[in-house]
Amino acid sequence: MDFNLSEEQLMLRDGVERYIRDDYGFEQRRHQATTGEGFNREHWQTFAELGWLALTLPEDVGGLDCSFVEASVVLESFGRGMVLEPFISSVMLCSRIVDRSGSEYHRQALLPALIEGRLLLALADSECDTRFTLGCIEETLARRTGDGYQLNGLKTMVFDAPSADKLLVTARLDDHPHPAIFVVDRTAPGVEVIEYALVDGTRAADVRFSKVNLPATALLIEPSQSQPILEEASDRAALAVVAQSLGVMHGVMDMTAEYIKTRSQFGQPIGKFQALQHRMAEMFVEAQHARSILYRGMAYLDKPAEERARAISAAKAATGKAGRFVCAQGVQLHGGIGMTEEYPVGHYFRFMTLLEKRFGDTDFHLARFAKGY
Amino acid sequence: MNFQFSPEDENFRQEVRQFFQDSVSPEVAHFGYVGAHPPPRDVLRQWQKTLHARGWGAPHWPQEFGGTDWSPIRKHIFLEEMLNANGLDYGWQGTHMMAPVVIAFGNEWQQQTFLPPLLSGEVFWCQGFSEPNAGSDLASLKTRAELDENGTHYVVNGQKIWTSDATIADWGFFLVRTDSTVKPQRGISFLLIDMKSPGITVRPIISIDGGHGLTEVFLENVRVPKEQLVGEPGMGWTYAKYLLEKERTSSAFIYFNKRELEKAKVIARAELIDGVPLLETPVFARKVAEIEADILALEWSVLRILTKEELRDNLDAVVSTLKVRGSELQQRVTELQVDAMGPRALRFFSHDARQKDACDEWDDLWPAHTLGRTNMYFFQRASTIYGGAREVQKNIIAKLAFGL
Numbered sequence: 001m002d003f004n005l006s007e008e009q010l011m012l013r014d015g016v017e018r019y020i021r022d023d024y025g026f027e028q029r030r031h032q033a034t035t036g037e038g039f040n041r042e043h044w045q046t047f048a049e050l051g052w053l054a055l056t057l058p059e060d061v062g063g064l065d066c067s068f069v070e071a072s073v074v075l076e077s078f079g080r081g082m083v084l085e086p087f088i089s090s091v092m093l094c095s096r097i098v099d100r101s102g103s104e105y106h107r108q109a110l111l112p113a114l115i116e117g118r119l120l121l122a123l124a125d126s127e128c129d130t131r132f133t134l135g136c137i138e139e140t141l142a143r144r145t146g147d148g149y150q151l152n153g154l155k156t157m158v159f160d161a162p163s164a165d166k167l168l169v170t171a172r173l174d175d176h177p178h179p180a181i182f183v184v185d186r187t188a189p190g191v192e193v194i195e196y197a198l199v200d201g202t203r204a205a206d207v208r209f210s211k212v213n214l215p216a217t218a219l220l221i222e223p224s225q226s227q228p229i230l231e232e233a234s235d236r237a238a239l240a241v242v243a244q245s246l247g248v249m250h251g252v253m254d255m256t257a258e259y260i261k262t263r264s265q266f267g268q269p270i271g272k273f274q275a276l277q278h279r280m281a282e283m284f285v286e287a288q289h290a291r292s293i294l295y296r297g298m299a300y301l302d303k304p305a306e307e308r309a310r311a312i313s314a315a316k317a318a319t320g321k322a323g324r325f326v327c328a329q330g331v332q333l334h335g336g337i338g339m340t341e342e343y344p345v346g347h348y349f350r351f352m353t354l355l356e357k358r359f360g361d362t363d364f365h366l367a368r369f370a371k372g373y
Numbered sequence: 374m375n376f377q378f379s380p381e382d383e384n385f386r387q388e389v390r391q392f393f394q395d396s397v398s399p400e401v402a403h404f405g406y407v408g409a410h411p412p413p414r415d416v417l418r419q420w421q422k423t424l425h426a427r428g429w430g431a432p433h434w435p436q437e438f439g440g441t442d443w444s445p446i447r448k449h450i451f452l453e454e455m456l457n458a459n460g461l462d463y464g465w466q467g468t469h470m471m472a473p474v475v476i477a478f479g480n481e482w483q484q485q486t487f488l489p490p491l492l493s494g495e496v497f498w499c500q501g502f503s504e505p506n507a508g509s510d511l512a513s514l515k516t517r518a519e520l521d522e523n524g525t526h527y528v529v530n531g532q533k534i535w536t537s538d539a540t541i542a543d544w545g546f547f548l549v550r551t552d553s554t555v556k557p558q559r560g561i562s563f564l565l566i567d568m569k570s571p572g573i574t575v576r577p578i579i580s581i582d583g584g585h586g587l588t589e590v591f592l593e594n595v596r597v598p599k600e601q602l603v604g605e606p607g608m609g610w611t612y613a614k615y616l617l618e619k620e621r622t623s624s625a626f627i628y629f630n631k632r633e634l635e636k637a638k639v640i641a642r643a644e645l646i647d648g649v650p651l652l653e654t655p656v657f658a659r660k661v662a663e664i665e666a667d668i669l670a671l672e673w674s675v676l677r678i679l680t681k682e683e684l685r686d687n688l689d690a691v692v693s694t695l696k697v698r699g700s701e702l703q704q705r706v707t708e709l710q711v712d713a714m715g716p717r718a719l720r721f722f723s724h725d726a727r728q729k730d731a732c733d734e735w736d737d738l739w740p741a742h743t744l745g746r747t748n749m750y751f752f753q754r755a756s757t758i759y760g761g762a763r764e765v766q767k768n769i770i771a772k773l774a775f776g777l
Contacts, residue, residue: 128738129645131715156738157716199721199747206738265510275764331754335508335762336535339580339755346581350751354719363656
């Protein structure tokens with residue numbers, strides 16, 4: 001075993017950390033979150049130029065064919081920077097679905113453009129009453145027409161939909177229990193995107209499909225193939241969220257340690273109080289073990305589905321709990337200032353609220369893990 | 374021992390319940406449910422007028438000032454029923470903090486000037502205690518009030534922070550330093566200040582829930598007639614402690630905790646997992662039950678204090694347990710709501726989006742009972758910070774209960 005990053009991975013880490021520190025300041029992020037699309041296209045273009053959008057994709061579509069380790073290095077820094085750009089949706093989730101779809105047509109049509117930063121994707125799957133279930137087709141139906149399909153239905157909480165060029169839409173087809181997955185232009189006639197902001201400042205939408213006519217080529221994955229592909233991609237994305245959470249925890253701890261060294265009450269820096277020192281120590285314990293379970297999750301990414309799912313669930317559940325604790329204590333140790341919108345630590349708390357639920361909350365993953373007993 | 378509410382108290386509960394059923398308007402209920410800080414001023418005014426018209430504008434005041442002769446248990450029942458009906462307990466700083474001090478230590482002019490308009494809902498108050506460098510260590514506050522050369526006015530300079538609702542308040546009660554030559558607690562006075570006075574600037578602080586309730590108040594050469602100093606100069610610290618002792622049980626937030634638990638259950642009944650209500654799944658039911666058991670214990674702790682049990686433990690230490698447990702429950706119960714909501718909890722509603730008009734148009738995807746819950750969860754991070762941070766409360770317990 002060797003848990004050390006290679007020389008190249010270390011260079012990547014230094015590069016991302018420098019970018020987040022120097023070019024992704026909190027004030028700018030705060031402004032960006034409430035403006036326009038809720039993120040900055042120039043950052044996205046830079047990510048593309050630096051190769052970060054290409055990391056995990058294969059070479060034949062322009063990718064760098066790296067392991068998940070490289071992605072986790074980038075994601076950890078993105079967590080620390082609370083990066084708003086739709087990296088998880090486009091790069092970690094949707095590009096994986098497309099890459100594994102078996103559709104050479106869509107791979108070549110979508111992935112090079114995505115890598116170059118010209119195309120954004122979002123997965124439109126969840127429906128009104130589905131919580132964290134994958135492959136939701138109770139309310140979305142595709143019907144075969146003469147030369148293609150017609151799509152009707154309603155998806156909710158579609159992350160990053162408002163800015164996406166194309167949506168990967170799950171829908172019932174031919175009464176199959178599992179979904180067909182279609183590639184649908186976000187601006188196609190009959191697609192209505194009802195946008196809203198999320199707790200971290202990013203955007204999502206309810207998306208209504210009313211008699212949306214699709215060509216035969218719009219079918220990305222047949223119902224018989226879709227479920228394992230969705231689950232694998234979602235598992236990887238869940239682990240990506242674990243890596244982000246780790247960055248959040250370190251961001252919170254650094255900021256909080258700095259604060260309690262300088263904030264004085266009762267005639268001394270409050271960091272001198274043992275109660276607060278122990279709290280910081282407890283946060284450190286959580287973060288260390290979160291890193292360990294992230295690594296363990298990575299070790300299981302290519303194992304058979306059931307083993308993979310349990311390892312990811314263990315990582316997501318443990319980190320959801322750890323991240324919440326660390327962020328809550330970060331706010332607590334800051335006192336009133338931690339409650340303000342002007343100060344970063346409360347944004348970490350809000351971001352962690354989202355991360356805990358993204359791709360399944362702690363309860364969902366504990367239940368999934370326990371199914372293996 | 375007698376573990377029952379008396380039949381008279383039960384009748385009283387029915388009477389109060391009926392009153393709130395009849396008198397909580399849709400506007401009041403909206404803000405009572407959603408909890409957007411602060412509600413519009415006219416909603417607050419109307420609500421206080423409604424209470425006042427029934428003679429219940431400030432039940433905990435002595436009767437001669439417009440209060441009631443209710444026992445502590447009846448006051449408890451009143452507040453419980455009010456919050457259950459989504460009534461607003463918003464004028465709290467005025468009715469529960471300023472008024473008891475003015476009643477106990479103020480002179481007749483102060484009582485006649487300041488209490489009636491508060492009771493009738495004409496005037497709202499804010500509290501100016503904390504400062505940027507005086508939070509948990511409140512005694513180190515630096516805002517100065519010095520008599521001018523004529524000896525008729527105090528001239529106040531300094532800065533307050535975390536002042537709730539100063540943007541809608543007409544008056545504020547402030548802790549100010551009138552003597553810097555004595556030990557910190559001895560040099561503090563309790564001063565009533567017209568918020569429209571020249572030299573006062575109020576800056577709203579947007580909090581992480583998107584609310585506008587918190588503010589900073591800057592005081593620059595604010596001239597305050599010396600008649601507006603309550604009681605004796607230098608006794609402000611004692612008065613502040615007195616008002617906290619009058620409100621021993623309020624820090625438990627028992628009514629809030631009970632009501633929010635019921636909301637969590639409503640959400641968890643509506644949310645389905647594989648067709649089964651979330652509340653009926655063993656995992657979630659257990660989470661709800663754990664919190665409910667702690668809330669029930671807290672409720673009876675409140676009742677023990679209210680009925681003046683002769684404790685063998687230190688009273689102040691026991692009161693601090695109400696704050697420690699109550700504030701943690703405020704966080705746990707709102708987290709329970711967020712967890713019940715699942716992905717729906719991630720949508721962020723701005724302050725404007727939580728106003729009544731914006732919420733009247735709603736659809737099946739976004740059940741109305743989920744509105745504002747995530748904001749409330751964020752805001753409750755403050756519950757273990759304000760009013761004596763959890764860490765300070767634990768220090769008090771260690772010292773008073775065990776002599777450590």
